[in-house]
Amino acid sequence: MAILLAIVAYAALLVFYVGVTVRFLIYIRGDGSPAPGGKQSISSILLAILDIFLLRRLFNANPGIWPGSWVFHISFILVFLGHLRFFFYDVPRWMIVLAQIKPYAGVALIASLAYILIYRLVWERMKYSSIYNLMLTATILLLGLTGLFLAQYFRADITAAKNFMMGIFSFRIIAPPQNWLFPLHFLLAFVVLAFLPTHIFTAPFTTIESRRRQEETEGLLHD
Amino acid sequence: MIKKDSFTSCLSRQQVIEIDACTQCGECLKKCPVQDVTGDASVSPREKIRIFREFIKSTQGLKGMLFGRRRVNQELLEEFTKAIFECTTCGACGEVCPVGIYTQRLWPMLRREMVRRGLGPIGPQKLIPGFVKETGNVYDKPASERFSPWFPEGVEPVAKAKIAYYVGCTGAYEAHPMVRGDALVLAAAGEPFTMLGAEEEVCCGFPLFITGQFDLLEGLVKQLVSAYQDKGVETLICSCPCCVNMMAREWPLFLGKELPFRIRHMTQFASRALAEGTLKLKSGFNGKVIYHDPCYLSRGVGVIEEPREVLRAIPGLKLLEFDRNRRDSRCCGAGGAARKVFHENAVAIGRLAIDEAWEKNADRFILSCPACYSKVNEAMEGYEKQVRITDIMELLAGCL
Numbered sequence A: 001m002a003i004l005l006a007i008v009a010y011a012a013l014l015v016f017y018v019g020v021t022v023r024f025l026i027y028i029r030g031d032g033s034p035a036p037g038g039k040q041s042i043s044s045i046l047l048a049i050l051d052i053f054l055l056r057r058l059f060n061a062n063p064g065i066w067p068g069s070w071v072f073h074i075s076f077i078l079v080f081l082g083h084l085r086f087f088f089y090d091v092p093r094w095m096i097v098l099a100q101i102k103p104y105a106g107v108a109l110i111a112s113l114a115y116i117l118i119y120r121l122v123w124e125r126m127k128y129s130s131i132y133n134l135m136l137t138a139t140i141l142l143l144g145l146t147g148l149f150l151a152q153y154f155r156a157d158i159t160a161a162k163n164f165m166m167g168i169f170s171f172r173i174i175a176p177p178q179n180w181l182f183p184l185h186f187l188l189a190f191v192v193l194a195f196l197p198t199h200i201f202t203a204p205f206t207t208i209e210s211r212r213r214q215e216e217t218e219g220l221l222h223d
Numbered sequence B: 001m002i003k004k005d006s007f008t009s010c011l012s013r014q015q016v017i018e019i020d021a022c023t024q025c026g027e028c029l030k031k032c033p034v035q036d037v038t039g040d041a042s043v044s045p046r047e048k049i050r051i052f053r054e055f056i057k058s059t060q061g062l063k064g065m066l067f068g069r070r071r072v073n074q075e076l077l078e079e080f081t082k083a084i085f086e087c088t089t090c091g092a093c094g095e096v097c098p099v100g101i102y103t104q105r106l107w108p109m110l111r112r113e114m115v116r117r118g119l120g121p122i123g124p125q126k127l128i129p130g131f132v133k134e135t136g137n138v139y140d141k142p143a144s145e146r147f148s149p150w151f152p153e154g155v156e157p158v159a160k161a162k163i164a165y166y167v168g169c170t171g172a173y174e175a176h177p178m179v180r181g182d183a184l185v186l187a188a189a190g191e192p193f194t195m196l197g198a199e200e201e202v203c204c205g206f207p208l209f210i211t212g213q214f215d216l217l218e219g220l221v222k223q224l225v226s227a228y229q230d231k232g233v234e235t236l237i238c239s240c241p242c243c244v245n246m247m248a249r250e251w252p253l254f255l256g257k258e259l260p261f262r263i264r265h266m267t268q269f270a271s272r273a274l275a276e277g278t279l280k281l282k283s284g285f286n287g288k289v290i291y292h293d294p295c296y297l298s299r300g301v302g303v304i305e306e307p308r309e310v311l312r313a314i315p316g317l318k319l320l321e322f323d324r325n326r327r328d329s330r331c332c333g334a335g336g337a338a339r340k341v342f343h344e345n346a347v348a349i350g351r352l353a354i355d356e357a358w359e360k361n362a363d364r365f366i367l368s369c370p371a372c373y374s375k376v377n378e379a380m381e382g383y384e385k386q387v388r389i390t391d392i393m394e395l396l397a398g399c400l
């Protein structure tokens, strides 16, 4: 079992790192068209940061789905950060604080994903959403649920889990904790990593650029 | 440098990032007029981005590296080409996009890639470069007919002036009441204005740009800019939103530097002249009018309030709004050089706007774009819901 989990983890990490590198190479090579561009004021950059934090463009586009999506993004980050203590021997204080917040963030994550799914499937009747989007939402929801059950009902040995994770990252594979749910949670986490949507890295840039463009458009035909 | 097998060599870095930033959320589908009338998911903005992303992945991405660069399925390429040329480039999808993808500029570049691969453009769009080369306009009409059929008697452009008026091909050949209105309003405002001769005023390049056929662009832009510069122009006025867009956004890129003059839309000139009192109205219009924001004017260059200011200045006029207005306005079906190829789509989209104007009991359907003017008139032909179409300057000129 340990070997199988390790293979999946290494494969997912490889896909993730190589994927990001290849993408980066494609980005820096793609420069074949004359493109408008220009300076961006500090206020526009600050507004763009607010746009990213509040997902303002999504709010304007679809205020119905926005609460679910906003809570999802924030709770996902908190849950991710809450897991960091599994990768460090000396756990700093802030990681401990985040780990304490994690259970609440986990519940928020599950609730928000359930809201998104219901909104898309029932309210919008799947008219606009893509299958990919739906599958990803469902996978993360499953990941969240297995995490919640692991933390609340089918508790895994935290020390064994940490040792197993540390072993994976230092290429010393040891047995995972004796818990039937742990491998499922682990596998789902790495599946999500391998299929991590690229907008996580690129959407902040396009959001900042859309603010710059808005500023540019206002000045194009106006003094 | 354009690389043969690359799918990104026509794109800017920002655009490659934009393609990756699409979350496939589908919000854009709710605003796409082509989607509205065809119901065909393959022409949706989301799907076009997804497919193009696949092209990149299988040739330059990790997939291509792991499984070897694969030849992209020819059938898929052809389907994609059709979808990308069926779009009206109205930009409504980009306006609503939660991650801010600038689709109004992305689509022409994807079209360019398909042109480079010999797959696009489609149908009569292929003839545009030849027509522009031969006649200077996209309609293959003689230059001698560019101004003569509609130019008002008694209006005299001067040889050199700070203000110049560019008519544009669509106005000159397909929307005479509109450009005639422009000339009358310009003359009534009393400021001297200049124009290029009918042979000299060639296409601004927009139809070539929007269909991804870039070869002639640099030459056209340089020729026009230098001609206006020779006339001492400080402000170049035009009533076609597509031309205005091309001039303000793309001309500097093809010229390689900033333009030596400002670009303004005709409604901006009229609204200022009305506010300053240089343009005086002798009569009004008693009735309800509904104003349609052209995509390339509102979303394109942010001219939104000036047309409304002009209309509100007309005594007796009651201004109605479409449910989707200003930056959210719905395309009338004329854009993206698709109207001559996908005529049925364009008419069906135009009729959606006519339906709303009719339901709101508008006496006039007001436009401020020659392409909209021409296409909505076509959509009105034979339709049971009749609303009289009028260009904004045609209406204003009638009140002088």
Ligand code: SF4
Pocket (backbone or CB within 6 Å): B021, B022, B023, B024, B025, B026, B027, B028, B029, B045, B046, B049, B093, B096, B097, B098, B099, B100, B101
């Ligand atoms: S709205 Fe934007 S992010 Fe969403 S599917 Fe459309 S293009 Fe992609």
Ligand code: SF4
Pocket (backbone or CB within 6 Å): B031, B032, B033, B034, B035, B043, B044, B045, B087, B088, B089, B090, B091, B092, B093, B094, B103, B104, B107, B331
């Ligand atoms: S630009 Fe307009 S027609 Fe084209 S995909 Fe976007 S919304 Fe649809």
